[in-house]
Amino acid sequence: MSLKDLSQDQFTELAERTRQQYEELKARNLNLDLTRGKPSSEQLDFSNALLSLPGEGDYKDKTGADVRNYGNLEGIADIRELWAEALGIAPENLIAGDSSSLNIMFDLISYAYIWGTNDSERPWKDEETVKWLCPVPGYDRHFAITEHFGFEMVQVPMTPDGPDVDAVEELVKDPQVKGMWTVPIFGNPTGITFGPEVVEKLAAMETAAPDFRIIWDNAYAIHTLTEDQVDNPNVLALAERHGHANRFWYMSSTSKITHAGSGVAFFASSKENLDWYTSHASIRGIGPNKENQLAHARLLGDVQGLHTLMQKHAGSLAPKFDAVIGILHDRLGEYGVAEWTEPKGGYFISLDVTDGSATRVWELAKDAGITLTKAGASFPHGVDETDTNIRLAPSLPPLDEVRTAMDGVATCVLLACVEAAEANAK
Amino acid sequence: MSLKDLSQDQFTELAERTRQQYEELKARNLNLDLTRGKPSSEQLDFSNALLSLPGEGDYKDKTGADVRNYGNLEGIADIRELWAEALGIAPENLIAGDSSSLNIMFDLISYAYIWGTNDSERPWKDEETVKWLCPVPGYDRHFAITEHFGFEMVQVPMTPDGPDVDAVEELVKDPQVKGMWTVPIFGNPTGITFGPEVVEKLAAMETAAPDFRIIWDNAYAIHTLTEDQVDNPNVLALAERHGHANRFWYMSSTSKITHAGSGVAFFASSKENLDWYTSHASIRGIGPNKENQLAHARLLGDVQGLHTLMQKHAGSLAPKFDAVIGILHDRLGEYGVAEWTEPKGGYFISLDVTDGSATRVWELAKDAGITLTKAGASFPHGVDETDTNIRLAPSLPPLDEVRTAMDGVATCVLLACVEAAEANAK
Numbered sequence: 001m002s003l004k005d006l007s008q009d010q011f012t013e014l015a016e017r018t019r020q021q022y023e024e025l026k027a028r029n030l031n032l033d034l035t036r037g038k039p040s041s042e043q044l045d046f047s048n049a050l051l052s053l054p055g056e057g058d059y060k061d062k063t064g065a066d067v068r069n070y071g072n073l074e075g076i077a078d079i080r081e082l083w084a085e086a087l088g089i090a091p092e093n094l095i096a097g098d099s100s101s102l103n104i105m106f107d108l109i110s111y112a113y114i115w116g117t118n119d120s121e122r123p124w125k126d127e128e129t130v131k132w133l134c135p136v137p138g139y140d141r142h143f144a145i146t147e148h149f150g151f152e153m154v155q156v157p158m159t160p161d162g163p164d165v166d167a168v169e170e171l172v173k174d175p176q177v178k179g180m181w182t183v184p185i186f187g188n189p190t191g192i193t194f195g196p197e198v199v200e201k202l203a204a205m206e207t208a209a210p211d212f213r214i215i216w217d218n219a220y221a222i223h224t225l226t227e228d229q230v231d232n233p234n235v236l237a238l239a240e241r242h243g244h245a246n247r248f249w250y251m252s253s254t255s256k257i258t259h260a261g262s263g264v265a266f267f268a269s270s271k272e273n274l275d276w277y278t279s280h281a282s283i284r285g286i287g288p289n290k291e292n293q294l295a296h297a298r299l300l301g302d303v304q305g306l307h308t309l310m311q312k313h314a315g316s317l318a319p320k321f322d323a324v325i326g327i328l329h330d331r332l333g334e335y336g337v338a339e340w341t342e343p344k345g346g347y348f349i350s351l352d353v354t355d356g357s358a359t360r361v362w363e364l365a366k367d368a369g370i371t372l373t374k375a376g377a378s379f380p381h382g383v384d385e386t387d388t389n390i391r392l393a394p395s396l397p398p399l400d401e402v403r404t405a406m407d408g409v410a411t412c413v414l415l416a417c418v419e420a421a422e423a424n425a426k
Numbered sequence: 427m428s429l430k431d432l433s434q435d436q437f438t439e440l441a442e443r444t445r446q447q448y449e450e451l452k453a454r455n456l457n458l459d460l461t462r463g464k465p466s467s468e469q470l471d472f473s474n475a476l477l478s479l480p481g482e483g484d485y486k487d488k489t490g491a492d493v494r495n496y497g498n499l500e501g502i503a504d505i506r507e508l509w510a511e512a513l514g515i516a517p518e519n520l521i522a523g524d525s526s527s528l529n530i531m532f533d534l535i536s537y538a539y540i541w542g543t544n545d546s547e548r549p550w551k552d553e554e555t556v557k558w559l560c561p562v563p564g565y566d567r568h569f570a571i572t573e574h575f576g577f578e579m580v581q582v583p584m585t586p587d588g589p590d591v592d593a594v595e596e597l598v599k600d601p602q603v604k605g606m607w608t609v610p611i612f613g614n615p616t617g618i619t620f621g622p623e624v625v626e627k628l629a630a631m632e633t634a635a636p637d638f639r640i641i642w643d644n645a646y647a648i649h650t651l652t653e654d655q656v657d658n659p660n661v662l663a664l665a666e667r668h669g670h671a672n673r674f675w676y677m678s679s680t681s682k683i684t685h686a687g688s689g690v691a692f693f694a695s696s697k698e699n700l701d702w703y704t705s706h707a708s709i710r711g712i713g714p715n716k717e718n719q720l721a722h723a724r725l726l727g728d729v730q731g732l733h734t735l736m737q738k739h740a741g742s743l744a745p746k747f748d749a750v751i752g753i754l755h756d757r758l759g760e761y762g763v764a765e766w767t768e769p770k771g772g773y774f775i776s777l778d779v780t781d782g783s784a785t786r787v788w789e790l791a792k793d794a795g796i797t798l799t800k801a802g803a804s805f806p807h808g809v810d811e812t813d814t815n816i817r818l819a820p821s822l823p824p825l826d827e828v829r830t831a832m833d834g835v836a837t838c839v840l841l842a843c844v845e846a847a848e849a850n851a852k
Contacts, residue, residue, distance in 0.1 A: 052480075261494065280574070
């Protein structure tokens with residue numbers, strides 16, 4: 001039974017009940033926040049040993065180098081080898097930096113803009129236009145970077161297997177299309193993992209621009225909510241086999257594994273791409289915080305230690321995801337007014353409400369003390385043309401707050417739909 | 427008695443003795459390094475508590491915020507307040523970042539290049555030329571940045587009180603002159619501290635470019651070799667009084683105070699400049715490593731704790747500086763073939779040898795197993811037109827190695843002069 005199938009009486013009854021629920025919701029004076037994919041205190045506690053690592057006498061990496069002093073732009077072998085093994089790529093293709101992979105992505109685009117990539121005919125600043133493919137919905141901070149550089153962001157719809165790769169193959173025939181954002185595993189905000197055919201085509205396709213790059217932001221590579229790990233394709237090797245060795249700028253980080261603001265970020269790519277990156281990064285500075293890298297190597301120990309930690313995160317996060325999905329199902333399922341993703345990993349659930357209602361849902365929630373990510377946030381320039389999509393981030397609040405907040409969100413979704421139906425009827 | 431005053435016999439005797447000494451030097455198969463201003467193991471040990479700080483239960487800053495999670499682009503109050511007090515500036519004018527102030531300097535120039543500063547008429551990339559004032563000798567990594575951006579580097583000679591400020595006042599009448607490098611206290615490599623008149627004029631002078639910036643890289647603000655602290659002028663307040671509030675980009679860091687590669691860097695400036703910086707930095711990322719900032723606040727405690735630590739450094743470094751200066755004096759003083767600075771702080775001694783001899787000294791030293799900073803390194807593009815200057819960095823090796831290396835360097839200086847005199851006589 002969908003909202004459209006209700007009799008006038010049934011609709012009136014639903015409208016009255018929903019308004020009543022919303023008034024009760026507001027009366028609770030809530031102050032709840034589902035906006036950002038931040039880990040909870042409970043999750044941060046899993047890695048509290050970091051606060052006293054590497055430990056007083058422990059300051060040499062496995063090569064014997066003193067991590068306290070200057071140097072080693074590529075990061076210490078201890079953490080590079082561990083991470084390369086976890087991602088299934090060669091350690092020589094991976095460098096370890098400071099805490100933020102976002103910083104590295106910005107720098108990569110900045111260097112390409114000012115000086116051009118190793119495959120560019122000219123710096124991107126000297127191109128008439130730079131176009132950038134943006135699968136939607138996607139990660140708002142990605143889009144903020146390409147907006148900041150003035151690139152023209154070309155939206156590509158997401159399918160259950162990743163971006164519409166046929167559309168991508170067409171779009172890259174334009175030589176001004178220089179790159180593409182991706183979050184290939186448990187994507188932000190959809191939770192979608194790219195299927196093998198999509199990955200293969202992205203690695204294999206011909207592009208008009210010789211300096212086309214895919215930013216492979218593998219932020220949730222091992223962030224399962226179940227006991228199963230997903231397969232992490234070695235896109236560097238795959239692209240090389242297809243003759244496009246420099247295609248991928250592959251990002252990873254410990255941000256949602258250890259401590260969000262104090263982790264280690266990684267950049268993996270072809271030797272040529274890494275040499276190009278370090279030719280600029282070595283002018284920017286001397287090297288990353290290697291003590292923090294050693295602390296991480298000590299905390300994790302090995303890849304098994306890493307996966308053990310990820311199972312603790314799954315234990316904390318899965319009940320929150322179950323709560324969100326369960327409440328959406330119980331409260332909205334029968335009315336056909338919303339769809340949502342049911343991811344097996346990552347940090348987000350993507351909620352699609354009736355066309356034109358997302359902003360109203362956000363407003364209603366805000367007035368009831370529930371802060372949601374702004375409607376449109378997952379689209380370039382913050383504009384969701386259909387005003388449909390809301391990103392839900394259930395990781396930060398405790399489970400009971402997630403339940404309370406989501407029950408409130410369900411009420412707001414229903415009320416927005418009721419209002420829309422009433423407006424349509426006039 | 428200078429080399430020129432020697433009789434032929436005396437000269438021949440000196441030449442033979444010096445060649446003999448050089449052969450003996452080579453026979454020792456030394457492997458010594460005076461190239462970079464790296465702290466020694468002994469100095470790094472002073473801050474080994476950092477390796478287990480902030481400590482397992484300690485993850486809240488003074489506002490109660492959890493430093494383990496994302497956020498706070500400006501850094502935590504605990505370290506900002508301590509550092510602002512140490513430098514004598516207002517905490518609201520200072521933000522705390524990751525480990526490297528060099529990174530921040532590069533980013534400042536990069537943002538100005540791509541988007542223009544808050545006072546720019548256009549991005550610097552769209553200027554016909556960007557000229558940059560470079561007091562010489564200066565810091566090689568500074569010059570590497572402005573070279574990388576293709577700026578035209580205009581050399582300004584150093585005087586015992588800092589850069590020739592009359593020359594600077596003339597040069598800034600050119601609207602293409604957009605900025606200037608400085609290391610105002612115990613400068614790299616001269617050890618010179620800018621005098622109050624120089625500082626005043628730099629703050630007060632009119633510049634043709636509205637977006638002229640002085641990068642005030644105060645890397646050795648409190649790095650005394652004696653019991654005396656130098657006065658750190660509050661150039662932000664000074665410039666504001668003169669109507670040039672946005673003139674200074676003020677840099678500082680703990681790199682040569684705690685652990686060189688794992689410290690905290692600071693950027694201080696006017697509110698307007700900080701807002702401009704964060705408008706770009708907030709797109710680049712979410713925030714710095716706040717756990718490391720808290721670890722530093724815990725290690726140092728307060729400004730008194732900071733100065734106590736600096737006295738330990740002075741105790742380690744001063745004997746090395748004394749050794750270098752003593753050996754230069756004893757071995758070269760009577761021949762008038764070299765001049766050198768005798769700094770009261772910082773990390774470097776600047777050695778000027780007879781015109782045209784610096785490269786030869788470097789070669790001779792290299793062949794004898796003593797690595798010196800490449801001649802010319804302290805000049806833009808690595809070119810010292812007079813081939814005079816050698817930067818000596820005595821901090822890293824143990825004291826006995828500093829003595830051995832410097833005795834060898836003195837031999838090399840003498841031999842190079844002897845060779846030059848012989849060539850002239852032909």
